[in-house]
Amino acid sequence: MRDYEKYIRYRTFPSPWCPGCGIGVTLKAIATAFAELDLDPDDIVAVSGIGCSGRMPTFFNTNTLHTTHGRALTFATGIKLARPDKNVIVISGDGDSSAIGGNHLIHAARRNIGIKMILINNGIYGMTGGQVSPLTPQKFVTETTPFGNIEPKFNIADLLMGAGATFVARETVNRMKPLKDVIKKSFLHKGFSVVEVISNCHVNLGRRNKMKDPISMTKWIAGRTVTKTQYDKMTPEEQDHKYPVGLIHENTSRLEYSELYYKHIVPAAQEAAKKGPGGAAFAAQKNTITYRGSK
Amino acid sequence: MEDTKKKNRKVLQGNIIVAEAAIAAGCDFFAGYPITPSSEVAQHMSKELPKRGYDFIQMEDEIASLGACIGASLAGKKVLTATSGPGFSLMQEHLGMGVMAEIPLVIVNVMRGGPSTGLPTKPAQADIMQARWGTHGDHPIIVLYPAFSNELFCETIRAFNLAEKFWTPVIILLDEVTAKAHEDIELPDTKDLEIYNGKTKEIKDLNIYDRNIGENPPRVDFFQGYPIHIDGLEHDAHGWPSSDPENADKMQKLRMQKIYHFLDEIIKFNEYYMEDAEIMVFSFGVSARAALPAVEEARELGIKAGLFQALTIWPFPKRELRERFKKIKKVLVVELNMGQIKYEMERVASDDVEKKSLLRANGIPFTPKEILEKIKEF
Incomplete structure (x- = not known):
């Protein structure tokens, strides 16, 4: 048994993903990162919303939670605040995180709550059959943009940095080792982290845009992959068609939300x-944090 | 004796009574979003929880609030959120997730006039049906509706006990009037309270939802030694997604019957002057508070009226009412809406029971005099 297999829940297979889908690659990259960090499976909780990528946690042999569309970050926020000692991972797709869950995304970034988010961007709503998402490139044909997409896409990394995210990285499913390495690095970051994974959906996006197999779609991704140094030298028009990869932004100076809560709010309260009425009685009281089952 | 009585006697706002009761019940997590007339619950919790080392967070909206509550509940916390009609509408999807995944949750809805932004913030018993059927799909739900200040305290404790015992969301409906008013209350000694702390299942395999109908507790929480999966999808005994019709049928029944097998424990009501009553006034919340003096005045006039005040509004006290309708053949439903419980009463009371109702949704609560006039119409 290879190291990462400890983190795979084989009993729940087969997966719902189409052959050649990049989500499987991401699944292995995450599991390998778990293994390389030697995390206890019971100390991890993987939370997801709805969509193709939302089905991923079912296949992790860790604590897993499959929730409602776009809201995975809210559940994760509750878990992280209740158990700051645990590794809380969110796996989300582009529609899930940037459309219906956009509000929660910017607020998680603003709070800098210690959730590790893997944002799988395949530029389409795959599970519902191929409708346009806020991360679909312009001019692309989808089921709901039959004459081409006229809306510009979000630059999700810029959006997150604007919202105050302290760790933003991007990789593609073509680059397995760098992908695994950057996911591992994000797991070691204390605050809110997002790794955007550029993935292929040849079935629902590629097929309608002359890239009907995984090879042509991953080649298309490779053609748009540039390093951050190369990207920074480009004109805005050129930048629009490229995905800079690697670590884009890291700030380790800001305290993580639950750390700040227990270091600042709890002692202040x-x-x-103690100074208020009945303060002496309060000081004598002992409140211990308990959990259901341990009570 | 006299001294302790005085010490526990206070004048508190209804929202604060609910917050204090939640803390007494062991609530150690609150996530919420400001909305009048419920905000005082959140405000009070933001002071009281951190000083005990517990968690308070103001989320970005009501959807996020209930999401955070579910997450914390799965991590083993006793959770509370408080909102009002429009916020309660936003919570409906996650309420369904709470039912499906069997999550202990307590949600306070201080009702206000609607629909939409409606009459902020005038009283209305507007969300009786939203509390019952707001979330999509077939589901059981427990909804408590306290009216007097001591009930606000006791029913909040009971809401937590029921949530922990039956692993289900429990909704507390409150009136704008009782939530905002400052009232006299004698707080019970914490030692005298019966607090039920949920136990988690002892399992040998990963079959976390495997049980017989009516058996509690149904499952374990996260971080208890063996990784588990919790899903908003219909799931099998392991908690893993399953669309098998036979399994779906079984799980649906398990969720329904864990509530409907324990109606005696869940259904609670108060009766006033009901022993020899010929006219039953059926009411709840602030309307019941106006109905009580109305019934008393009717008695003085020689009219044999009685009050049935529902404390558990869902599941509806159908069996208890049918028992009473064997003798009582006149019923008056008093509710501050356009007839949400009136229709429920039409289903419950047989044709030989004469039914009247006093309804209104203009933001003005009933006076005892108005109710008395209606009683006189029989």
Whole structure:
């Protein structure tokens, strides 16, 4: 048994993904990162919303939670605040995180809550049959843009940095080792981290845009992959068609949300309570944090 | 004796009573979003929870609030959120997730006039049906509806106990009037309270939802030694997604019957002057508070009226009412809406029971006099 297999829940296979889908590659990259960090499966919780990528946690032999469309980050926020000692991972697609879940994405970034997000961007709503998403490139034909997409896509990395994210990286499913390495690096980051994974959906996006097999679609991704240094030298028009990969932004100076809560809010509230009426009685009280089952 | 009585006697706002009761019940996580007339619950929790080392967070909207509550509940916390009609509408999808995945949750909905932004923030008993059927799909739900200040305290404790015992969302409906008013209350000694702390299942395999109908507890939480899967999809005994019709049928029945097998424990009501009553006034919340003096005045006039005040509004006290309708043949439903429970009463009371209703949704609560006039119409 290879190291990463400890983190795979074989009993729930087969997966719902089409042959050649990049989500499987991402699944292995995440599991390998778990293995290389030697995490206890019970110390991990993987949370997801709805969509093709939303089905991924089912296949992790860790604690897993499959929730509602776009809201995975809200559930993860509750778990992280309740159990700051655990590794809380969110796996989300582009529609799930940037359309219906866009509000939660910017607020998780603003709070800098210690959730590790893997944002699988295949530029389409795959599970519902291929409708346009906020990350679909312009001019692409989808089921709901039969004459081409006229809306510009989000630059999700810029959006996250604007919202205050402290770790933003991008990789593609073509580059397995760098992908695994950057996911591993993000797991070691204390605050909110996002790794955008550029993936292929040849079935629902490629097929309608002259890239009907995984090879042509991954070649298309490879053609748009540039390093950050190369990207920075490009004109805005050129940049629009490229995906800079690697670590894009990292800030380790900001405290993580739950750390800040327990370091600042809890002592401040306790101090105020001691000074208030019945303060002595309060100081004598002992409140321990308990969990259901341990109570 | 006298001293302790005085010490526990306070004048508190209804919202604060609910927050205090939640803390007494062991609530250690609150996530919410501001909305009048419920915001005082969140405000009070933001002071009280951190000083005990517990969690408070104001989320970006009501959807996120209930999401965070579900997450924390799965991590083993006793959770509360508080909102009002429009926010409660936003919570409906996650309420369904709470039912499906069997998550203990307590949601306070301080109702206000609707639909939409409606009459902010005038009283209305507007969300009786939203609480029952707001989320999509077939589901059981427990909805409690306290009216008097001591009930606000006791029913909040009971809501947590029921949520922990039956692994289900429990909704507390409150009136704008009782939530905002400052009232006299004698807080019970914390030692006298019966607090039920949920236990988690002891499992040998990963079959976390495997049980017989009516058996509790149904499952384990996260981080208890063996990784589990929790899903909003219909799932099998392992919690893994399954669309098998036979399994779906079984799981649907398990969820329904874990509530409907325990109606005696869940259904609670108060009766006033009902022993020899010929006219039953059926009401709840602030309307019941107006109906009580109306019934008393009717008695003084020689009219044999009684009040049935529902504390558990869902599941509806159908069996208890049918028992009473064997003798009582006149019923008056008093509710501050356009007739949400009136229709429920039409289903429950047989044709030989004369039914009347006093309905209104203009933001003005009923006076005892108005109810008395209606009683006189029988």
